[in-house]
Structure formats: structure tokens, C-alpha cells
Amino acid sequence: MIGIYLSGTGNTKHCIEKLTSLLDETAQAVPIEKKSITNLLSQHDFILFGYPVQFSNAPMMVRDFIKKHADLWKNKKVLCVATMGLFSGDGAGCSARLLKRYGAEVVGGLHLRMPDSVCDVKLLKKPLEKNREIIQAADKKIENWAENIKHGKYPKDGLLFHHQIAGFIFQRFWFHSKTKDYSGNLKINNSCIGCGSCALVCPTGNITMNQNRATAGNRCTMCYRCISVCPKQSITLLGERVIEQCRFEKYIKNEPKNFSSET
Ligand SMILES: Cc1cc2nc3c(=O)[nH]c(=O)nc-3n(C[C@H](O)[C@H](O)[C@H](O)COP(=O)(O)O)c2cc1C
Numbered sequence: 001m002i003g004i005y006l007s008g009t010g011n012t013k014h015c016i017e018k019l020t021s022l023l024d025e026t027a028q029a030v031p032i033e034k035k036s037i038t039n040l041l042s043q044h045d046f047i048l049f050g051y052p053v054q055f056s057n058a059p060m061m062v063r064d065f066i067k068k069h070a071d072l073w074k075n076k077k078v079l080c081v082a083t084m085g086l087f088s089g090d091g092a093g094c095s096a097r098l099l100k101r102y103g104a105e106v107v108g109g110l111h112l113r114m115p116d117s118v119c120d121v122k123l124l125k126k127p128l129e130k131n132r133e134i135i136q137a138a139d140k141k142i143e144n145w146a147e148n149i150k151h152g153k154y155p156k157d158g159l160l161f162h163h164q165i166a167g168f169i170f171q172r173f174w175f176h177s178k179t180k181d182y183s184g185n186l187k188i189n190n191s192c193i194g195c196g197s198c199a200l201v202c203p204t205g206n207i208t209m210n211q212n213r214a215t216a217g218n219r220c221t222m223c224y225r226c227i228s229v230c231p232k233q234s235i236t237l238l239g240e241r242v243i244e245q246c247r248f249e250k251y252i253k254n255e256p257k258n259f260s261s262e263t
Contacts, residue, residue: 002040003029005050005081006062006203008223010248011114012083014135015142016050019081019110022146023048032065033203041072049099050081052117053091054222056171057179058082058098061204061221066098074103079149082109082158083138085116085124089167092158108154110145112138117246119227120239131251182206184218185237186226192234198226 003020007013013031020029029048030040041047051062066073078099082091092109100106115131116124126134145155158167172179186206188198194212206219207226220237224246227235233242 001027001046001048002044003027003048003050004032004037004041005029005048006032006052006059006065006221006223007050008052008225009115009117009119009228009246011112011117012050012052012081014248015081015083015112015114015138016048018139019142019146020048022143023149031203032061038069038072041069045075046077046079048079048081049095050083051095052223053082053084053088053094055175055178056088056091056094056167057176058091058094059221059223060179060182061223062095063098066095066102070102073099076104077107078104079108079110079154080106080158081112083112083114085114085118087170088158089165089170090158090163091167093160093164093167094158096159106159108149109157109159110141110155111157112141114138115246115248115251117224117228118238119224119242119244119246120236122239122243125244128251135248135251179222182218183220183222183237184216186216186220187236188214188216189234189236191232192230193232195231197229197231198235201225201229 001024003016005012005016017029020027051058080092080096084091091111096106096109113134115134192214196209198214199207199209204219204221206217207214228245228247
């Protein structure tokens, strides 16, 4: 068994690491941008596949990853795990349908509500204590399902037809254009000091350093990692200014840690 994930602000990383270790303490959880991922994927038959929901869809990088490894999914058992700030309808179903197309057996779908990761939009921001409660509830759900999965019973979040209808009507119909491709809308303003933290953490290699300034390309998967680590809050995507740098670590400890490059 292996856990694989895309995670922007650390929520999905936490959830996949926790579920993976509860199911098999010897199993690894690795990010999809890791260089050895193809090799690791081919070695395992049971995969926990996690990602953050974006406008009730799987992030572009996740959909790309599934397609890029099309020949590796056949006969793999996959549990799709989608984390979300509020609601997704069929967050897990979005990858499940694609994986099935390539021959995977989707054994389940798990939806986990976690703190909101959109650093430059105020809408879903919560006080620290509320976010801690949300994480505790997600941890409890993971623990309960880990026990069930050990007995062969899997969650079905986001996999049924009415979930698909809900995801479509409440989100994808309105926001489809936001997730249909990588984004070229990442903005880096003049306060950038050229530290390179953003380029280091970007999972798609979308940010490059030119003459001590960060420059964004058009392959942003909207994970918000760069925005959450920029020491000058110089980067925005959906909003005009950074409201809060969302990082999983800060909900569980007082001092946020730096992301490290995991490739
Ligand atoms: C661009 C974007 C779109 C999002 N859309 C949704 C959404 O439609 N529904 C929802 O509940 N959460 C949404 N979220 C919140 C994230 O899914 C949620 O905070 C997730 O746990 C982040 O996980 P991560 O830290 O592993 O990236 C969105 C986040 C981003 C960055």
C-alpha cells in the first residue's frame, strides 16, 4: 500500500499521512511531484490518492497526473480522498471516474472537511480555535474509517450519482472555466524580494527566478503553496491581497514551519 497526494497548504498531506500510517505503519505517503513517483506507483496495488477539492473538481495537476500514468492504473485498488473547506458534492468522484476509465478499481471515496486554503479570499476564513476543531473532527473521521477499512468496509463519499449532480449544479456548472486548465493568473507584485521560497515549493515548476525577482508562468495548479510561504505576501491568485497565509502547521503548533522541497 502507498499514499500519494497533492497538497497546497498541508491539509491533504496530513490526512493522507494519517490514514496511511493507521492502515499500515510501514507504508509511505509521498507527494505526486516526487521524482520517483512513477516507480513507486508501479510497485503498489492499493493506493490512497488524496488532493484538495477546487471548485468541486480535482486540481489540474491531479487530473494530469492520472492521465500521464494511464498505463499504471489497471487493476489497482484506489481509495480517493478529497479534502475541502466546505462542500464539494463529488470531490472524490472527480478522480474516481477518471481512474476507472484507465482500469482502476475504485474501492471508496472519503471526503474530509479541513481549514480553507484560499489565502486571498476572506469568505471561508475561520478563527484558529475553529480550525483546530475542524481538524479534530477530520482526524476522528479518519480514525473511524481506518478501523472500518481494516474490516473491508469502505466509505462512499462523492461516488454516487446524486453526489455528481450536486457537484455539477452547485459548483462545476458555474466555475468550470476556473479548473479546466492550468492557470496563468498568478500575480507577483513589486514587493517580491527574490528569496526564491515560492519557486522552491511550487509543485509544477511554474515559478522561475529572473534577476532576483520571481516570475510566474501559466502552469499554476492553484494549490496556494507559494502564496502561503511568501515572506512578503507578494503573491495573489483569486483575490487582490493576502488575507491570511493558510498553513496546516500553524493550526497544530504555535510557530509555522517552512515547507521543504520534497522532490
Ligand atoms: C482554488 C481553490 C478552490 C477551492 N474550491 C473549494 C470548493 O469548491 N469547495 C470546498 O469545500 N473547498 C474548496 N477549496 C478549499 C480546499 O479544498 C481545502 O482547503 C483543502 O483542504 C486544501 O488542502 P491542501 O492544504 O492539501 O491544499 C478550494 C481551495 C482552492 C485553493
